[in-house]
Amino acid sequence: MFEARLTNGSILKKLLEALKDLVTDANIDCSEEGLSIQAMDSSHVSLCAVALRSDGFDHFRCDRNISLGFNSQNLGKILKCADNTDMITLKAEDSADNLTLMFESKNQDRISDFELKLMDIDADHLGIPDTEYKTTIRMPSNEFKRIITDLQVLGDTCTIAVTKEGVRFSVTGDLGTGNVLVRSTNGVDKEEEEAVVIDMEEPVELTFALRYLNFFTKATNLGPSVVISMSPDVPVVVEYPIEQIGHIKYYLAPKIDDAEE
Amino acid sequence: MFEARLTNGSILKKLLEALKDLVTDANIDCSEEGLSIQAMDSSHVSLCAVALRSDGFDHFRCDRNISLGFNSQNLGKILKCADNTDMITLKAEDSADNLTLMFESKNQDRISDFELKLMDIDADHLGIPDTEYKTTIRMPSNEFKRIITDLQVLGDTCTIAVTKEGVRFSVTGDLGTGNVLVRSTNGVDKEEEEAVVIDMEEPVELTFALRYLNFFTKATNLGPSVVISMSPDVPVVVEYPIEQIGHIKYYLAPKIDDAEE
Amino acid sequence: MFEARLTNGSILKKLLEALKDLVTDANIDCSEEGLSIQAMDSSHVSLCAVALRSDGFDHFRCDRNISLGFNSQNLGKILKCADNTDMITLKAEDSADNLTLMFESKNQDRISDFELKLMDIDADHLGIPDTEYKTTIRMPSNEFKRIITDLQVLGDTCTIAVTKEGVRFSVTGDLGTGNVLVRSTNGVDKEEEEAVVIDMEEPVELTFALRYLNFFTKATNLGPSVVISMSPDVPVVVEYPIEQIGHIKYYLAPKIDDAEE
Numbered sequence: 001m002f003e004a005r006l007t008n009g010s011i012l013k014k015l016l017e018a019l020k021d022l023v024t025d026a027n028i029d030c031s032e033e034g035l036s037i038q039a040m041d042s043s044h045v046s047l048c049a050v051a052l053r054s055d056g057f058d059h060f061r062c063d064r065n066i067s068l069g070f071n072s073q074n075l076g077k078i079l080k081c082a083d084n085t086d087m088i089t090l091k092a093e094d095s096a097d098n099l100t101l102m103f104e105s106k107n108q109d110r111i112s113d114f115e116l117k118l119m120d121i122d123a124d125h126l127g128i129p130d131t132e133y134k135t136t137i138r139m140p141s142n143e144f145k146r147i148i149t150d151l152q153v154l155g156d157t158c159t160i161a162v163t164k165e166g167v168r169f170s171v172t173g174d175l176g177t178g179n180v181l182v183r184s185t186n187g188v189d190k191e192e193e194e195a196v197v198i199d200m201e202e203p204v205e206l207t208f209a210l211r212y213l214n215f216f217t218k219a220t221n222l223g224p225s226v227v228i229s230m231s232p233d234v235p236v237v238v239e240y241p242i243e244q245i246g247h248i249k250y251y252l253a254p255k256i257d258d259a260e261e
Numbered sequence: 262m263f264e265a266r267l268t269n270g271s272i273l274k275k276l277l278e279a280l281k282d283l284v285t286d287a288n289i290d291c292s293e294e295g296l297s298i299q300a301m302d303s304s305h306v307s308l309c310a311v312a313l314r315s316d317g318f319d320h321f322r323c324d325r326n327i328s329l330g331f332n333s334q335n336l337g338k339i340l341k342c343a344d345n346t347d348m349i350t351l352k353a354e355d356s357a358d359n360l361t362l363m364f365e366s367k368n369q370d371r372i373s374d375f376e377l378k379l380m381d382i383d384a385d386h387l388g389i390p391d392t393e394y395k396t397t398i399r400m401p402s403n404e405f406k407r408i409i410t411d412l413q414v415l416g417d418t419c420t421i422a423v424t425k426e427g428v429r430f431s432v433t434g435d436l437g438t439g440n441v442l443v444r445s446t447n448g449v450d451k452e453e454e455e456a457v458v459i460d461m462e463e464p465v466e467l468t469f470a471l472r473y474l475n476f477f478t479k480a481t482n483l484g485p486s487v488v489i490s491m492s493p494d495v496p497v498v499v500e501y502p503i504e505q506i507g508h509i510k511y512y513l514a515p516k517i518d519d520a521e522e
Numbered sequence: 523m524f525e526a527r528l529t530n531g532s533i534l535k536k537l538l539e540a541l542k543d544l545v546t547d548a549n550i551d552c553s554e555e556g557l558s559i560q561a562m563d564s565s566h567v568s569l570c571a572v573a574l575r576s577d578g579f580d581h582f583r584c585d586r587n588i589s590l591g592f593n594s595q596n597l598g599k600i601l602k603c604a605d606n607t608d609m610i611t612l613k614a615e616d617s618a619d620n621l622t623l624m625f626e627s628k629n630q631d632r633i634s635d636f637e638l639k640l641m642d643i644d645a646d647h648l649g650i651p652d653t654e655y656k657t658t659i660r661m662p663s664n665e666f667k668r669i670i671t672d673l674q675v676l677g678d679t680c681t682i683a684v685t686k687e688g689v690r691f692s693v694t695g696d697l698g699t700g701n702v703l704v705r706s707t708n709g710v711d712k713e714e715e716e717a718v719v720i721d722m723e724e725p726v727e728l729t730f731a732l733r734y735l736n737f738f739t740k741a742t743n744l745g746p747s748v749v750i751s752m753s754p755d756v757p758v759v760v761e762y763p764i765e766q767i768g769h770i771k772y773y774l775a776p777k778i779d780d781a782e783e
Contacts, residue, residue: 081411342672
């Protein structure tokens with residue numbers, strides 16, 4: 001028996017929005033510790049990992065570990081039927097073919113329940129090594145989204161270069177070149193969540209496919225900040241913390257330049 | 262000579278929005294009592310009936326009964342040119358080939374007139390029997406629209422079951438099942454137009470094509486409430502009252518289950 | 523060396539919106555007096571002329587006259603990356619292959635620079651004769667846009683007739699006819715920019731292709747008013763003044779009726 005309730009059900013709605021264009025099928029792995037999802041995108045280029053801690057739920061019970069295989073478009077369609085202010089409860093029997101979703105409006109005058117057919121998905125939970133990154137940037141998530149959206153008009157490859165002064169996003173394409181420099185916020189003249197904070201051991205410069213960075217920004221609504229961690233030659237981590245319950249992290253390997261420039 | 266003026270012209274705009282996707286051509290039947298429109302949808306599955314009483318108009322004159330045959334897409338296009346705050350006047354000669362529409366802005370600084378070519382439409386005015394229904398639900402029109410929109414993601418057939426506790430809308434489809442229960446509002450803790458009121462002689466459960474229910478919800482802007490009347494084995498009536506002037510009613514026959522479940 | 527800075531960078535964004543669907547390629551002609559653009563639309567039916575005076579910029583330097591040939595879709599894409607509140611600086615070397623655009627956010631925490639590849643465009647600057655018009659209408663730009671948009675549902679040719687009482691826009695098409703009369707504002711009971719002011723030496727009636735008038739209304743965001751100048755048998759001028767810096771003017775020849783009606 002698995003049962004989990006979130007008063008702020010919109011977190012689950014936003015989470016599926018953040019997953020469904022990138023990931024086709026995935027497992028929700030349920031255990032005493034909470035829920036986790038780990039999935040490659042359909043082209044097997046990027047990896048997406050979600051963790052929601054059990055103590056972040058208003059009610060959480062998981063008698064034994066189970067994996068609930070879902071199609072993310074279908075789960076997304078059902079979650080769209082929940083209002084942003086609805087309380088959402090997830091339920092499944094131990095050997096379940098269905099996931100039950102219950103949506104309750106604030107004043108209990110509308111109660112919906114949906115049964116989603118589950119699927120058997122063969123997926124190994126990859127062990128992601130706990131890397132120390134050379135540089136970490138925290139910046140407003142909507143600012144990051146905006147830059148990625150803007151730069152896509154110019155080309156499909158983006159270089160992210162971090163120095164103490166700031167982060168530079170650069171694109172070169174047929175119609176010209178573009179650079180956006182986001183400066184590190186000095187002092188405390190800004191709300192914490194609007195700040196750009198750079199924690200840097202050494203400067204790093206990596207190049208990525210904009211198409212995937214753009215998929216990652218679908219998670220923007222999950223929180224005010226995004227944390228980007230980079231080291232030379234290893235995948236970037238783009239993390240969206242989800243307040244008091246967990247996070248969604250995206251991993252993307254940098255492009256390797258054949259030619260020295 | 263026919264002439265009718267509505268200070269609140271937006272009613273006519275909304276009415277055409279409620280008709281134009283369902284009905285291709287129809288007659289406006291004008292008499293001393295007012296205007297009425299009755300038309301089947303293009304697949305002859307559902308029936309739509311509009312009544313606007315002459316006393317609801319700011320000015321109304323109809324010397325002799327006439328039928329004005331219109332194409333609803335074309336009339337809709339012309340009414341889109343009226344501002345929501347415009348006063349609208351309809352005019353036609355006794356043997357008219359054209360319907361004249363005049364739109365006057367509040368301060369009279371813009372006056373538009375349009376001539377719509379009329380058509381000869383062969384249509385018998387059906388006598389709709391004045392049925393006593395076993396159950397009648399009044400609920401907020403936007404809540405009804407929302408449920409119909411939501412459930413369409415799951416399937417194309419919806420069962421509406423009414424009991425004293427509330428109304429249950431249910432759909433079963435490839436990806437799973439969904440139920441939305443709307444509870445009857447108890448007491449007077451709600452604005453009248455936000456209330457869900459169930460007037461029930463006996464429980465009724467009928468099944469309908471969601472596609473048509475969805476067409477009906479195009480009338481949502483006409484008023485805050487929708488009234489759904491059902492009896493076993495007869496068409497449901499989905500009525501949107503239009504304040505102080507009339508209503509639009511949609512009739513849809515229930516689906517008949519071949520197999521007993 | 524050319525350099526020009528506008529604190530209100532949104533003017534340039536709106537200007538490209540007003541150009542890019544009508545004009546494919548054009549030159550920005552830079553001189554001490556300011557910037558000007560003159561271009562035919564791609565079907566060579568209408569002419570568009572932009573003038574921005576140097577004294578309207580916050581900083582302006584142009585050492586010698588140069589022409590910067592641009593593709594308007596591409597320049598539009600880059601300007602979309604500027605925020606509405608950004609300060610925009612344009613820069614080019616004397617024999618430039620690139621136009622540099624710099625966008626600075628209000629608090630300097632985001633600085634973007636883009637290089638747009640320039641093109642060689644063969645274009646003679648046409649001398650537009652300084653005509654005296656028989657009639658000039660000033661009216662709210664959004665009102666003009668609305669009328670043009672509305673009338674397009676009825677047909678593709680619009681007659682504009684000016685008398686002392688007002689301006690009448692008329693269209694005839696398959697589904698019927700439409701007339702919109704905008705009355706001249708009497709007295710001072712209206713904000714200046716909401717007024718309709720007709721300056722008329724003699725009544726004028728001309729007929730135009732709605733398709734082009736519709737293109738012109740893309741400039742609506744540039745200011746609250748539009749000024750329409752007409753004389754018999756010469757092109758209409760549709761001018762959108764741009765506050766304290768210049769204007770965009772569109773020229774369109776009237777249609778000639780073969781048949782007398």
